[in-house]
Each structure stands twice: as C-alpha cells, then as structure tokens.
Amino acid sequence: xxxxxxxxxxxxxxxxxxxxxxxxxxxxxxxxxxxxxxxxxxxxxxxxxxxxxxxxxxxxxxxxxxxxxxxxxxxxxxxxxxxxxxxxxxxxxxxxxxxxxxxxxxxxxxxxxxxxxxxxxxxxxxxxxxxxxxxxxxxxxxxxxxxxxxxxxxxxxxxxxxxxxxxxxxxxxxxxxxxxxxxxxxxxxxxxxxxxxxxxxxxxxxxxxxxxxxxxxxxxxxxxxxxxxxxxxxxxxxxxxxxxxxxxxxxxxxxxxxxxxxxxxxxxxxxxxxxxxxxxxxxxxxxxxxxxxxxxxx
Amino acid sequence: xxxxxxxxxxxxxxxxxxxxxxxxxxxxxxxxxxxxxxxxxxxxxxxxxxxxxxxxxxxxxxxxxxxxxxxxxxxxxxxxxxxxxxxxxxxxxxxxxxxxxxxxxxxxxxxxxxxxxxxxxxxxxxxxxxxxxxxxxxxxxxxxxxxxxxxxxxxxxxxxxxxxxxxxxxxxxxxxxxxxxxxxxxxxxxxxxxxxxxxxxxxxxxxxxxxxxxxxxxxxxxxxxxxxxxxxxxxxxxxxxxxxxxxxxxxxxxxxxxxxxxxxxxxxxxxxxxxxxxxxxxxxxxxxxxxxxxxxxxxxxxxxxxxxxxxxxxxxxxxxxxxxxxxxxxxxxxxxxxxxxxxxxxxxxxxxxxxxxxxxxxxxxxxxxxxxxxxxxxxxxxxxxxxxxxxxxxxxxxxxxxxxxxxxxxxxxxxxxxxxxxxxxxxxxxxxxxxxxxxxxxxxxxxxxxxxxxxxxxxxxxxxxxxxxxxxxxxxxxxxxxxxxxxxxxxxxxxxxxxxxxxxxxxxxxxxxxxxxxxx
Numbered sequence: 001x002x003x004x005x006x007x008x009x010x011x012x013x014x015x016x017x018x019x020x021x022x023x024x025x026x027x028x029x030x031x032x033x034x035x036x037x038x039x040x041x042x043x044x045x046x047x048x049x050x051x052x053x054x055x056x057x058x059x060x061x062x063x064x065x066x067x068x069x070x071x072x073x074x075x076x077x078x079x080x081x082x083x084x085x086x087x088x089x090x091x092x093x094x095x096x097x098x099x100x101x102x103x104x105x106x107x108x109x110x111x112x113x114x115x116x117x118x119x120x121x122x123x124x125x126x127x128x129x130x131x132x133x134x135x136x137x138x139x140x141x142x143x144x145x146x147x148x149x150x151x152x153x154x155x156x157x158x159x160x161x162x163x164x165x166x167x168x169x170x171x172x173x174x175x176x177x178x179x180x181x182x183x184x185x186x187x188x189x190x191x192x193x194x195x196x197x198x199x200x201x202x203x204x205x206x207x208x209x210x211x212x213x214x215x216x217x218x219x220x221x222x223x224x225x226x227x228x229x230x231x232x233x234x235x236x237x238x239x240x241x242x243x244x245x246x247x248x249x250x251x252x253x254x255x256x257x258x259x260x261x262x263x264x265x266x267x268x269x270x271x272x273x274x275x276x277x278x279x280x281x282x283x284x285x286x287x288x289x290x291x292x293x294x295x296x297x298x
Numbered sequence: 299x300x301x302x303x304x305x306x307x308x309x310x311x312x313x314x315x316x317x318x319x320x321x322x323x324x325x326x327x328x329x330x331x332x333x334x335x336x337x338x339x340x341x342x343x344x345x346x347x348x349x350x351x352x353x354x355x356x357x358x359x360x361x362x363x364x365x366x367x368x369x370x371x372x373x374x375x376x377x378x379x380x381x382x383x384x385x386x387x388x389x390x391x392x393x394x395x396x397x398x399x400x401x402x403x404x405x406x407x408x409x410x411x412x413x414x415x416x417x418x419x420x421x422x423x424x425x426x427x428x429x430x431x432x433x434x435x436x437x438x439x440x441x442x443x444x445x446x447x448x449x450x451x452x453x454x455x456x457x458x459x460x461x462x463x464x465x466x467x468x469x470x471x472x473x474x475x476x477x478x479x480x481x482x483x484x485x486x487x488x489x490x491x492x493x494x495x496x497x498x499x500x501x502x503x504x505x506x507x508x509x510x511x512x513x514x515x516x517x518x519x520x521x522x523x524x525x526x527x528x529x530x531x532x533x534x535x536x537x538x539x540x541x542x543x544x545x546x547x548x549x550x551x552x553x554x555x556x557x558x559x560x561x562x563x564x565x566x567x568x569x570x571x572x573x574x575x576x577x578x579x580x581x582x583x584x585x586x587x588x589x590x591x592x593x594x595x596x597x598x599x600x601x602x603x604x605x606x607x608x609x610x611x612x613x614x615x616x617x618x619x620x621x622x623x624x625x626x627x628x629x630x631x632x633x634x635x636x637x638x639x640x641x642x643x644x645x646x647x648x649x650x651x652x653x654x655x656x657x658x659x660x661x662x663x664x665x666x667x668x669x670x671x672x673x674x675x676x677x678x679x680x681x682x683x684x685x686x687x688x689x690x691x692x693x694x695x696x697x698x699x700x701x702x703x704x705x706x707x708x709x710x711x712x713x714x715x716x717x718x719x720x721x722x723x724x725x726x727x728x729x730x731x732x733x734x735x736x737x738x739x740x741x742x743x744x745x746x747x748x749x750x751x752x753x754x755x756x757x758x759x760x761x762x763x764x765x766x767x768x769x770x771x772x773x774x775x776x777x778x779x780x781x782x783x784x785x786x787x788x789x790x791x792x793x794x795x796x797x798x799x800x801x802x803x804x805x806x807x808x809x810x811x812x813x814x815x816x817x818x
Contacts, residue, residue, distance in 0.1 A: 115321060115323075115324050115815075115817070115818065116815035116816070118323045118324060118325050119325050119814070119815060122323060122325075122326075159325070161325035161814075162325055162326075162327065162328055162329040162347075162786075163328055164328070164329055164786045165786070165787065205787070205808075207785050207786055207787040207789075208783065208784055208785035208786070208787075208789065209765075209783075209785055209787070209789055209807055211807065211808070261815055262808075263808070265805070265807045267764065268764070271764055271805070272763070272764050272791065272800050272803045272804065272805045273801075273803070273804055273805065274764070274804075274805040274806075274807065275360070275361070275804065275805070275806050275807070276806070276807045276808045277361065277363060277788070277806065277807070277808040277809045277811065277812040278812065278813070279808060279811050279812065279813070279814050279815050280813050280814055280815025280816035280817075281815060281816060282815055
C-alpha cells in the first residue's frame with residue numbers, strides 16, 4: 001500500500017500533461033478532377049514551381065480555392081464543366097473535459113475471513129455484482145477529478161452446514177461514495193474512493209423448521225485502482241467526442257457491521273409464541289476486488 | 299536470480315502461505331447428538347461432534363442454554379444418563395480410537411444445572427451399562443450385552459461408584475463362569491431411602507449381580523467387598539432375570555432373596571444367613587417349584603403364613619407357596635396373568651391387601667382379596683374387563699391404574715370397580731406421560747397434542763401444538779411439560795401443566811445451535 005501511495009503521489013506531482021483536447025485537425029487538399037484545367041495547371045505548376053495557393057475567405061461557399069494574383073482568370077474552370085468539390089464536414093469544436101458521468105456494471109469477489117460465513121458458503125470468496133452511477137469534475141486546471149456516486153451491489157450464497165441444514169444468504173447494498181481520480185495520461189486514470197451505506201441481509205436457515213431473518217447493518221468500504229478508457233484521439237469525433245468507455249479494476253476492503261444471527265421460525269397464523277436462540281455473530285468483512293465496464297459521458 | 303524470477307517466487311510463496319493458512323471448515327463435520335435425558339430442571343443433550351454437554355433449562359418465558367466441554371479430541375462421550383433423583387448427569391468418556399492408549403475411561407458427574415466442575419471417577423473400562431441404586435447413593439457400571447469394542451474385556455468387571463462422594467471401586471465378580479446380565483438392588487423399594495438388608499442383626503447394603511445361571515451378592519459397604527456367589531442350576535437352564543427381597547420378620551426370621559428365572563418353573567429361594575465367623579453373610583439355596591411357569595412374583599404375609607405368590611400363565615393360576623414348608627395351593631384365574639402387584643383395599647373400616655393380576659394382551663384385570671387367604675376354598679378373583687385388550691398398564695396410585703389399549707385409554711378405579719375410557723388419536727405410550735398430583739399429563743410421540751386428565755373428575759383437556767411430538771418430558775423443578783420436536787437445530791415447546799393453553803406455552807427453536815457461528 002505505501003508503494004501504491006507513493007506511486008499515486010508521484011503521479012499527482014508530475015508535470016501537467018497535455019490536455020485531452022487534441023491537436024488541430026489537419027485539413028487535406030480537395031480532391032482533383034483528372035480532366036480539369038486546374039489539373040493541367042497543376043501539372044504545369046509541377047514543371048515550373050508556383051507558389052502554393054493559400055486559402056482565402058470563400059465568398060462562394062462552393063469555392064475553397066481562388067486564383068492567386070496574376071493568374072489569368074481563364075485558368076478558372078467554368079463551373080458548368082467541373083463537378084463541384086465535395087463539401088467537407090465542418091469541424092466540430094473541441095470540447096475540453098470539465099466533468100464526466102459514468103455508468104458502470106461490475107463484477108468482483110470479496111474474501112470473507114469470518115468462519116461463520118462457512119455456514120452459508122463453503123467457499124470463502126463470494127461473487128458480487130453491482131451497478132454504479134457516478135460523476136466527477138476537474139479540479140481547476142489540474143489533472144484531478146473529484147466526484148461521487150451511488151452504487152447498488154448484491155451477492156448471495158447457499159450452504160449446507162453439518163450436512164443437516166440448508167442455508168441461504170442474500171445481501172443487497174445501496175452505497176454512496178466519494179471518488180478522487182487522477183489522469184496519468186488520457187485513457188489511464190488512477191483513483192481512490194471511499195463510501196458507505198447499508199447492507200440489507202436476508203438469510204434463511206432450514207432445518208425441520210423453516211426460519212428466516214432480515215438484518216440491516218451499516219457498511220463502509222474503501223477502494224483504489226485504475227480505470228482504462230478510450231482516449232478522445234481514438235474516437236471518431238476525436239476532440240469533440242462526448243462518449244467513451246472503458247474498464248476499471250479496483251481492490252480494497254469492505255467493512256460491515258456484525259449480524260446477530262437469530263432467525264425466526266416461519267409459523268402459520270395464530271402460532272404459539274415462538275422464540276429463537278442466537279446462533280452467533282456473522283461478520284461479512286474482507287478484502288474485495290472488482291472489474292467493471294463503464295460508459296462515460298464527458 | 300533476476301528481478302522477475304524473484305518476484306514470481308515471492309508471490310508464489312505468499313499465495314501458498316495464504317492457502318495453507320485457510321482454517322478448516324467448522325461446519326464440515328456431521329452433528330452427532332445423543333437423545334436427551336431429563337433432569338429435574340431441564341434436558342441434557344450430548345453433542346459428540348464438539349465434545350460437549352448441552353444443558354437446556356426452560357423458564358417461564360425464556361430458555362437458558364449452557365454448554366460444558368467434556369473431554370477433547372482424544373476422547374469420545376460414550377453415553378450419558380441421569381441419576382434417579384434427577385439432580386445429576388453422568389457421562390462416560392472413553393478413548394476416541396484404539397490408538398489412544400494413554401487415555402483413561404472416566405465417568406463424569408455434572409450438576410443438573412450444568413454449573414461448576416464435574417466430579418470425575420476413574421472407572422478403568424469402557425462400560426456399556428449402568429444401574430443406579432434407588433437410594434440414590436450408588437451407581438454400578440458394567441458390560442451389559444458385551445458390546446464393548448475392546449479386543450479383550452472382562453465381562454464380569456464392574457465399577458462401584460459412590461455418587462455422594464468421589465470413590466470408585468473396581469471389582470471382578472468371582473462367579474462360576476456365567477456372564478453378567480443385570481444388576482439389581484434388592485430391598486430398595488422407596489426412592490431416596492436407604493434400605494440395607496439386616497442379616498443376623500448386621501446391615502448390608504447389598505447389590506445383586508445376575509449372571510447366567512448364578513447370582514453374586516456383594517455388600518457395597520464392606521471395605522473388603524466380599525462376594526457371595528450362588529449357583530442356581532445351569533443343568534436345569536435357570537437364567538436369573540429378577541430378584542425380590544423379603545426382609546426377615548417374626549413369620550420368617552431370615553431375609554430371603556427370591557430369584558425368578560426367565561425360563562423354567564422354579565423360583566430360587568436364597569435364605570440369607572450371617573456368616574458363622576465375621577460380619578459377612580452367606581446364602582442357603584433352595585428351588586421352589588411353583589407350577590408350569592413363572593410369570594411374576596410377590597410376597598405376602600398372612601396372619602400366620604409367609605407366602606410367595608406367583609403367577610402361572612400356562613395354567614392360568616395364582617400359586618401360593620408357604621416359604622417355610624414349600625407347600626402351597628393355587629387359585630384359578632379366568633384369564634392368564636403374567637404381571638402382579640399388591641395394593642391396599644378398604645373393606646369397611648379394615649384395610650386388607652389385594653392382589654392385582656393382568657397380562658399384556660389380555661382383556662381382564664383380576665383382583666383377589668388376600669384377607670384370610672389361608673382359607674382359599676371357593677375364592678374367586680373379581681374381573682374388570684378391558685374389551686380392547688391391555689397394551690400397557692401404569693399404576694397411578696394405590697387405587698387407580700391407567701391402561702393403554704390401542705387408541706384408547708382406560709382409567710381403572712379399583713374401589714369403585716369402574717373403568718372409564720378416553721379416546722385418543724394415537725396409541726398410548728407410557729414414556730409419554732406423567733402423573734402430577736391428580737393430573738395425568740399425556741404427550742405421546744407422533745401426535746400434535748398435549749393432553750391432561752383430571753383424575754378426580756376424569757375431565758380431559760387437550761392443547762394443539764405447532765408440531766408433532768418427538769419426546770415428552772416433565773420437569774419437576776420448574777413444573778413444566780417439555781415436548782421436543784424432531785429437529786437437529788433443537789425445537790421444543792414448553793407447556794404449563796396447570797394451565798395447558800397455547801397462550802401460556804412457549805416454543806423455542808435453535809437452542810442446540812446456540813453460538814454455533816462463534817466457534818473457532
């Protein structure tokens with residue numbers, strides 16, 4: 001972790017990289033017609049060098065080129081004889097990135113150390129899935145982006161403790177978080193985020209009787225990682241692109257409050273007053289990592 | 299070694315270390331629980347998987363669960379039992395495997411509440427059976443049906459355990475080659491009351507070991523533990539099954555130990571006499587011929603004659619034998635009888651003894667007044683009909699018995715000669731009942747009701763449970779009925795016998811798994 005911290009700080013301390021705004025797009029020469037006088041002129045120009053025409057303000061929107069001073073007007077091809085040159089697409093203006101909005105779907109695992117977890121799953125790792133919406137904005141002219149978001153995460157498990165009972169556990173977590181990203185080069189961000197929320201835990205413990213329990217406990221997690229996404233220059237609209245996408249890899253630790261497992265017997269209407277014993281505490285804490293795919297609006 | 303190789307080796311080592319440090323799954327083993335025993339205050343389960351005793355103590359509203367560790371990975375809890383006063387729980391630990399050679403077999407005595415440290419007795423053998431003295435003072439451990447897994451064990455080895463103290467005595471019976479079948483404490487007929495046998499003016503706290511074709515008597519108070527071994531006729535196939543002690547009195551001065559055989563037509567009569575020298579005792583043997591067969595026996599002293607009364611199911615007779623002369627007579631029964639007991643009957647202002655005879659599967663209960671039985675001429679037993687047959691008979695008190703007959707229950711009142719039938723949904727199980735004052739409590743396994751019968755008014759009441767009964771228990775401490783339901787997690791219902799109602803009952807679930815998630 002110190003290594004990672006130093007790495008992150010070095011990124012923040014490095015000189016500011018070029019902006020995401022790409023260099024001006026070079027505009028190429030218009031297409032030439034094989035039988036045009038201009039082509040002849042071009043050829044003769046090749047044999048006797050002539051100054052290159054420079055673009056002039058086009059009074060005629062169909063014309064991009066005008067004869068230089070001293071060139072006979074006869075050189076100009078009659079409009080009736082030459083096909084009009086293709087109209088180039090107007091170059092959209094570049095959009096400097098001031099804010100970003102991401103929608104992400106993620107998968108990951110959490111390694112739970114509490115032995116009580118083994119009553120619900122014989123595997124210490126549990127697969128988690130989630131959907132995230134987040135937004136951030138640039139801090140001044142720096143490469144840092146600060147923001148936050150919300151995530152809904154879920155995972156579940158099934159167990160068979162002692163070969164006698166069937167157990168299930170399902171966790172759903174609405175989480176809010178704050179996030180700080182640094183753009184190392186366009187297309188590669190490193191980030192840290194911290195958040196909290198609640199874990200809605202539904203569990204069942206099936207013996208000869210059916211029992212169930214819902215618990216809501218607090219949770220918090222911290223995550224750091226890297227986000228890789230398509231830089232603007234790789235996109236069709238280049239500097240004017242509004243949408244990109246990428247993937248994110250993060251790792252961290254998730255803390256959840258202890259759950260006192262005391263499931264209640266599912267009874268028929270008008271039962272005898274029924275109580276349950278506490279089976280102990282369940283602690284769903286542990287290291288986690290996740291891989292996400294996101295679409296970014298910027 | 300370049301950096302890449304070093305990094306690879308480091309990561310691999312860390313990964314292997316992490317995998318190696320993964321603790322074992324604590325829920326992988328099968329949960330093995332022995333059936334519960336009933337103490338004064340609660341139920342006790344043996345959790346063999348965790349080497350623990352689980353004390354479950356129901357209160358009026360809640361349930362207290364205490365777990366006590368017993369033994370370790372090298373031992374296993376072979377069995378448990380509750381003392382007759384229900385104040386203690388006994389559990390025997392034996393080596394878990396034959397490879398554990400330095401582990402001793404130990405009997406542990408816990409308080410019924412599960413508090414405090416247990417008293418530990420070194421018994422030195424993996425005994426499979428226990429017999430508890432009715433006076434609550436002693437336990438005798440022995441090999442019951444030779445079920446020991448030991449390669450070689452002494453079938454006649456026993457351990458005498460002082461339940462009031464910490465002493466244990468290991469004894470090998472000096473018999474004649476017969477294997478021990480049962481242990482009895484003759485003469486002890488009242489719970490909690492010491493009843494030593496007085497022989498020649500000396501008290502002997504006697505235990506009888508019933509072996510194949512022989513009986514061994516031993517005075518447990520004798521420091522030398524002198525034994526009296528009595529052969530009873532291997533040649534005639536005498537197999538001792540039950541004993542009956544008749545204390546000495548003016549009609550027959552010396553105490554007599556009657557021994558019934560599970561086969562044959564004789565009753566062994568062991569007259570206990572003081573040793574000519576010392577303070578010990580010896581036995582004088584005689585075999586009483588009492589008809590074609592012997593179903594049951596009791597003794598009765600008339601005004602002038604000490605009788606041994608036996609049933610002869612084959613001949614449908616009650617046989618009266620004068621133990622002084624071994625002469626006797628028979629009284630004919632309408633139906634065969636194989637069970638006997640005596641009760642006091644009021645005849646006007648006088649009280650006389652009355653004999654009650656019945657047999658499982660029979661349809662009649664016979665009663666015979668024993669007043670003036672010496673003059674038996676023309677005397678005929680009275681009959682009470684149980685039309686649907688007798689499956690089980692439980693003596694409620696001196697005047698009443700409860701008869702189970704299929705799905706019917708009969709309350710038989712002897713003084714009134716009245717038989718009151720009660721209908722049930724399942725056959726009566728004596729193990730599923732308790733008598734508390736004048737209230738009979740019923741909770742037969744397999745049914746979903748707890749019932750009570752007021753024996754004064756014979757008014758039955760039933761309370762519907764939320765589950766079927768696996769076992770029925772009455773706890774005299776908190777005065778509660780506890781019925782368990784089949785569930786490895788632990789599931790029971792606590793019922794107030796004074797007011798059996800759903801509103802006053804409580805159901806508890808999961809007590810056998812209490813704290814299971816917190817185990818390391």
